[in-house]
Amino acid sequence: MESIQNVENIRKFNRYYSNVLGKIDQEIYNQPFPFTEARVITEINLRNGCTATEVRETLGIDRGYMSRIVQKFEEEKIIFKHQSSDDKRQYLLYLTDYGKEIFNNLVENANREVGKMIQSLSKRDLSRLITSMETIESIFSKENSFQSEVSIRSFQPGDVGYVAHLHGRFYEKTYGFGQMFEYYVMKGLTEFMINSDGGDLWVAEVNGEIVGSIAITGSNDKVAQLRWFVLDGSYHGMGIGKKLMETALSFCREQRYQHVFLWTVSILEAARYLYQKYNFTLTEEKPNDEWIETTLIEERWDLNLADE
Incomplete structure (x- = not known):
């Protein structure tokens, strides 16, 4: 039925x-x-x-x-x-x-x-429309769905710059984010390269091409932050986002972190859905006027690993 x-x-x-x-x-x-x-x-x-x-x-x-x-x-x-x-x-x-x-x-x-x-259409509805179209295309693409080799690995020399590039390109194309957002991403990645203690960064590859990333950075001995979670829209629907999320959370458990938090924005509906699926809860909101012409709502999401 x-x-x-x-x-x-x-x-x-x-x-x-x-x-x-x-x-x-x-x-x-x-x-x-x-x-x-x-x-x-x-x-x-x-x-x-x-x-x-x-x-x-x-x-x-x-x-x-x-x-x-x-x-x-x-x-x-x-x-x-x-x-x-x-x-x-x-x-x-x-x-x-x-x-x-x-x-x-x-x-x-x-x-x-x-x-x-x-x-x-509003910017929010337009971004939802584009994402949905890319998802349909990805699901029905024989190359992506049936013949592609997907792998998740820790970052290597040269990857961090490409992760910044992927963020800048994807968010400008899909949501109209400006240079300040790209600067924000690059600044954080630069700090991570100087000191990555307690964390790691992973990239997702499809047939050898980097299409997404995720990272964990240590806030303190018990609390970790999930950062730089991005996936090229052309590869939605292949389960890559789920693999990245599980890789990051498994690392947190191995490092015995008791709590994980992340910051996102309210218009990223696909990502928010995934966070909810993995039991993150929305705990804080604040306005952001730096990245696009209109005001965004930044959101903090938290996951308590000590309860598992």
Whole structure:
């Protein structure tokens, strides 16, 4: 029964989102380039030297329809063919200068219409929307979900700088945090490198690429602080955040810490959900006007390990 309900919920979302995309497509993909032709132009631009078969298989286009599109684009000087040096039977497709101009116009139109769609959303709702989309993409990505090798390890020379970079890039892109936040992160990491007694920093790697981090620093002999917990949004839904959290808390227990606390902000809903899952409780709130144009609410969360 639960399985049927899950299927129906997914189909319900699919119907709703298809309608949303349909409204955008109607505004963007008008004649003389309907939706499928615009997708072909986009794919040729991205691949820059692909065969018609590769485009057809990627987009799921009928062989005859694809042939007509290629012929039309050749006649209208949108694309040109070049014989493959590896296989003389194959011809590679490229956009002409005119074709690139068309592609750029499609991108501008798409950006404008999507901008209209999200202009009424608050920053909080927009960040939730982006995170949810990244989660869906991650879950259904074969590369991330089924073929990726995930590992958690202690930091090595060169990792700390990348952890700062990951924070700055992710929080600027997702939440609009400014330079003061990046300075705050780098300052703390620099102090950690000078004195890491009682703590450790771990990075999460996917196929050898650093995609997240977490750290424990010693506040005193009995109290630890959890810091620099971040995960690239493209890798949500793979259980990496859970692995990082369990690594950090296991370290605290091994070091016989009796209490762990952390500071976060109220807009980080995915992280707050994870903290609640691991029995952290919200204990303090304070305003922060330094990182973005509006006021953030910083939150302190605490976990008492002595009760375990």
